[in-house]
Amino acid sequence: MRTVSGYSESATTRAQSPGAPGLLCARELTVCYASRGEPSSPALLGIDFDIAPGEIVGVLGESGSGKSTLALSILGLLPESADIAGSLVFEGKDLLRFDESAWRGIRGARIAMVFQEPGLSLSPVMRVGSQIAEVLRAHRQEGSNHRKLQVEAVLAEVGLTQVDRIYKAYSHQLSGGELQRVALSQALACRPDLIVADEPTRSLDGTRQKEMLDLLRETNRKFGCALIFITHNPGLLAGFADRVIVMYAGRIVEEGPVSRVFRRPLHPYTKGLLQLMPTSLQYAGRTRGQHLPVLPGTLTDDDHLSPGCSFASRCSARTQVCQTEFPAEVAPEKGRRVSCFNYEN
Amino acid sequence: MNYLERRVIHGVLLLAGVSVLCFAFGVMAPGDFFDEMKLNPQISPATVAALRSQYGIDQPLPLRYGRWVESVLRGEWGYSFAYNCPVRSLLMVRAGNTLLLTTLATLLAWLIALPLGVWTANRRGRWDDRLGLAGTTLLLSVPELVIALVLLYLAVRTHALPAGGMVSVGFGGLGKQAQLIDLASHLVIPAATLVLASLPLLVRHIRASVLEVLQAPFVQAARAHGIGGARLLFRYVLPAAANPLSSLLGLSIGGLLSGSLLVEVITGWPGMGPLLLEASLARDVHVVIGAVMASTFFMIAGSMVADVLLVVLDPRVRLGST
Amino acid sequence: MKTEEAAQRARTPAHIRAVGLSKSYVQRAPFSHKKFAIDALLDVQLEVSPATLTALVGESGSGKSTLARCLAMLEKPDCGEIWFEGKEISRSGSWELAWLRPKIQMIHQDSAGALNPRFTAAQVIAEPLEIQRRESGPKLRSRVCELMEEVGLPANWADRRPLELSGGQRQRLAIARAIALKPAFLILDESLSGLDLSTQAQILNLLLDLQKAHSLTYLLISHDLSLVEQVADFVAVMHQGRMVEHGAGQDIFGSPRHAHTRELLGSVRLVESAFRAAQAGGQQ
Incomplete structure (x- = not known):
């Protein structure tokens, strides 16, 4: 496995995440995908973070930032070609030492996941009710009658009214909004302590998107389960998440409370992302055909391997040192951290 | 309608x-x-x-x-x-014999191929999967004629099995149980030939179908919910793979029927194969037509069974996906 | 504002116009005699002016994609007319359509699925040119390079295959293929929804540049209203197979009239205002 140079020094100056003692603590989490004949490309590079019980953490990043790899690592679902190192401590136990059967006891019961495409995450040949019951069956020894009642209860909890119809339906008979709720009810069935949601609103229109966010927030309040909400759209985190973790090229580049990060972003990447946000005020003066604000360039595989700051190639504020050295993490104020040499500018 | x-x-x-x-x-x-x-x-x-x-x-x-x-x-x-x-009177007996052979062969082939295909799909890329792939490649490249001849050679050398025909001389004089054993021992070589010949394609198709389902997002999702092992296989993977597999069943019935005609001729099984061959050589037109019609009928019936199975197994087909 | 737009629309002839389009799909369950008819389009009117961007919005299942497929002549409507550059095309046979097809191009959501994974980028772009016998030999090669440059793909990527490209780059490749035949009308069926925000903005800017250069007409299908608001000259809102609202972008976003549009827009505004509040340092 690749040695992650430059990171171990910075770990000492790491800003302590708020909310400790954590529900989930990741230290030096590194994931590499080995591909035949080629040097393995790192997807996560020495990530540290803590999740406190009951909080909502937004993970913000574009494709290639490693946010989906992060989600899969937390559920132990990485493909066999992936090498994982570091530690991932959940309620005092290091998940990375778990074997498959120990993982099975955690997945769905203590840590659950909501997927991006609810239509695809349900079996097409099994009734929706049975699929929720399967989750309960995997983790609890109860009679099937009792289980059915529980499924109906959990369907009602996610705001579905026609419980009978939905219980008996197949996934292709449900609407997009219903599917999203069914997917959430599967995750909720065993009352997990942590739900990982990987872009659950990406394919939804505005109304359904808002509904889903409200539902997740309500779930979080009612059952006190922590939520990791992965997205590429900072607009969804405002008024929803407590904290935001900004990821770029497999690293955490900025972290802090949503309100403070959004008001005064420190990392140039965060600044750029927030400027992209469409807010209707800015259209008033816009003429037809005028360009939209952009964050120039794209995230490439080379950025992951760069010895310097991985954002340097796209950064407008870069200096000489950015190309040669990865910026150590600093904590400019309590509860915040950022990896940038020039964050103060 | x-x-x-x-x-x-x-x-x-x-x-x-x-x-x-x-x-x-x-x-x-x-x-x-x-x-x-x-x-x-x-x-x-x-x-x-x-x-x-x-x-x-x-x-x-x-x-x-x-x-x-x-x-x-x-x-x-x-x-x-x-x-x-x-x-009719000619064909009924012969068709019955062919049906006995092909039904048995289809059943056996599927009973062997299904677990083998599922197993190799689950062990993708490991040594047992590679061994399976090598084995099926080998079998695939051997024509059924050769398989039959090798089996016949072994039977003749070892005297363990009768090398042709359907029953021994004096079959009528045997008791019920002895008759059954005699028939079964005659069935071994033609049935084994058919099974071996159809096995590689079946195993490969089953492996491919199961692999595809294993990679489907809903299987990943089920794993994320803590469902694994046999439960994942039997409740999620196999029912979803049933759709392509029931179409394969229809095809395999047809394939075995046409394959059996040749195997019957080589192993001396008194089915439609030898009848069709004789009749074609002698230009006994009505017998030829009758035999072809009978095998067409079996084939249509086979694919119909597969289609009905598909409807029963897959709710997307049954209920119409909207 | 409204009357000015309307007057302008009356002056310029519509580039493509749908009149009273209806389309339904009949389904039948096996083992039963019941039939279901699903109305995908119900008496839909749409008018798209030349060199504008019209956004077609609505939730999934509202008929957006069916309308797009009818306009792209991939499907025939049950009844109604489609006028393109002054000709009625919905009843034309495939021979008559042959000259039309290059002029109307469609770009799909899933560019990974819509591009042949075995082709290189250059082959993907060259294919329509070869089929239409527009160019060959060195001329073809230089045209492919030109197109790649135009959509912002480095020319030395000509040998890369679609799966080696990122989502945004694949979408650029799909655009290059679509504009290779110099079309007049481009349908973008959720082409931006799989992309990250930063990539979306880059691709939208590319589309705006191409529009300026070739006076292209766009029909952008999207479920993302905040994206649509950034670029749409006109907006058409569909709901359950019907066109419930159709007008200039400012009018629809400024004062939506139909309840469904208001509902769609309302939730977008809520998310936006929460974001603005957070940026301004307001309480959460």
């Missing part, structure tokens, strides 16, 4: 089409059953001509087809010149 009714009507139309084609090609080919007699100096040309008109061979094609259809409707399925009896 519902699905099943439509399928039955399609099947009947297909059979009618096959009969017309068979009849046309069988009759239009040069020569007929009585041509050989012309070479015999002891039979006068007048006798041959009389025989030909007696069997109606000198009449025009549409008329002969009409008479054949009439005899089909009477339940005779035409008349065999060689055996001098209605085709």
Whole structure:
């Protein structure tokens, strides 16, 4: 496995995440995908973070930032070609030492996941009710009658009214909004302590998107389960998440409370992302055909391997040192951290 | 009209089409059953001509087809010149023997291929998967003729199994149980040949179907919910793979039927294969047509079974996906 | 504002116009005699002016994609007319359509699925040119390079295959293929929804540049209203197979009239205002 140079020094100056003692603590989490004949490309590079019980953490990043790899690592679902190192401590136990059967006891019961495409995450040949019951069956020894009642209860909890119809339906008979709720009810069935949601609103229109966010927030309040909400759209985190973790090229580049990060972003990447946000005020003066604000360039595989700051190639504020050295993490104020040499500018 | 009714009507139309084609090609080919007699100096040309008109061979094609259809409707399925009896009585026994062999072979092939395909899919890329792939590649490249000959050779050398036929001499004198054992021992070689010949394709298709489902997002999701092991396999993976596999079942029934004709000839199994061969050589047209029709019928029935299975197993087909 | 737009629309002839389009799909369950008819389009009117960007919005299942497929002549409507550059095209046979097809191009959501994974980028772009016998030999090669440059793909990527490209780059490749035949009308069926925000903005800017250069007409299908608001000249809102609202972008976003549009827009505004509040440092 690749040695992650430059990171171990910075770990000492790491800003302590708020909310400790954590529900989930990741230290030096590194994931590499080995591909035949080629040097393995790192997807996560020495990530540290803590999740406190009951909080909502937004993970913000574009494709290639490693946010989906992060989600899969937390559920132990990485493909066999992936090498994982570091530690991932959940309620005092290091998940990375778990074997498959120990993982099975955690997945769905203590840590659950909501997927991006609810239509695809349900079996097409099994009734929706049975699929929720399967989750309960995997983790609890109860009679099937009792289980059915529980499924109906959990369907009602996610705001579905026609419980009978939905219980008996197949996934292709449900609407997009219903599917999203069914997917959430599967995750909720065993009352997990942590739900990982990987872009659950990406394919939804505005109304359904808002509904889903409200539902997740309500779930979080009612059952006190922590939520990791992965997205590429900072607009969804405002008024929803407590904290935001900004990821770029497999690293955490900025972290802090949503309100403070959004008001005064420190990392140039965060600044750029927030400027992209469409807010209707800015259209008033816009003429037809005028360009939209952009964050120039794209995230490439080379950025992951760069010895310097991985954002340097796209950064407008870069200096000489950015190309040669990865910026150590600093904590400019309590509860915040950022990896940038020039964050103060 | 519902699905099943439509399928039955399609099947009947297909059979009618096959009969017309068979009849046309069988009759239009040069020569007929009585041509050989012309070479015999002891039979006068007048006798041959009389025989030909007696069997109606000198009449025009549409008329002969009409008479054949009439005899089909009477339940005779035409008349065999060689055996001098209605085709039906000939065919029923032979078709029964073929059906016994192919049903057994299909059943066995699936019973072996299904766990093998599922196992190799689950162990993708490991040594046992590679071994399985190598084995199926090897079997795939050996024609069934060779498999049959090798098995026959082994049977003759070891005297462990009878090397041909369906029953031993003196079969009638045996008790019920001994009769069954005798029949079974005769079945081993033709059935094993058919199973070995169809196994590689089945295993590969099953492996591919299961692999595809294993990579589907809903299987990943089920794993994320803590469902794994046998439960994941039997509740999620196999039911979803049933859709392509039931189509494969229809195809495999058809494939085994056509394969069995050759294997029957080699191993001396008294099914439709040897009958068809003899009848073709002797230009016994009605027998040829009858045999072809019977195997077409089996094939249509096989794919119909597969389609009905598909409807039963897959709610997307059953309920219509909206 | 409204009357000015309307007057302008009346002056310029519509580039493509749908009149009273209806389309339904009939389904039948096996083992039963029941039939279901699903109305995908119900008496839909749409008018797209030349060199504008019209956004077609609505939730999934509202008929957006069916309308797009009818306009792209991939499907025939049950009834109604489609006028393109002054000709009625919905009843034309495939021979008559042959000259039309290059002029109307469609770009799909899933560019990974819509591009042949075995082709290189250059082959993907060259294919329509070869089929239409527009160019060959060195001329073809230089045209492919030109197109790649135009959509912002480095020319030395000509040998890369679609799966080696990122989502945004694949979408650029799909655009290059679509504009290779110099079309007049481009349908973008959720082409931006799989992309990250930063990539979306880059691709939208590319589309705006191409529009300026070739006076292209766009029909952008999207479920993302905040994206649509950034670029749409006109907006058409569909709901359950019907066109419920159709007008200038400012009018629809400024004062939506139909309840469904208001509902769609309302939730977008809520998310936006929460974001603005957070940026301004307001309480959460």
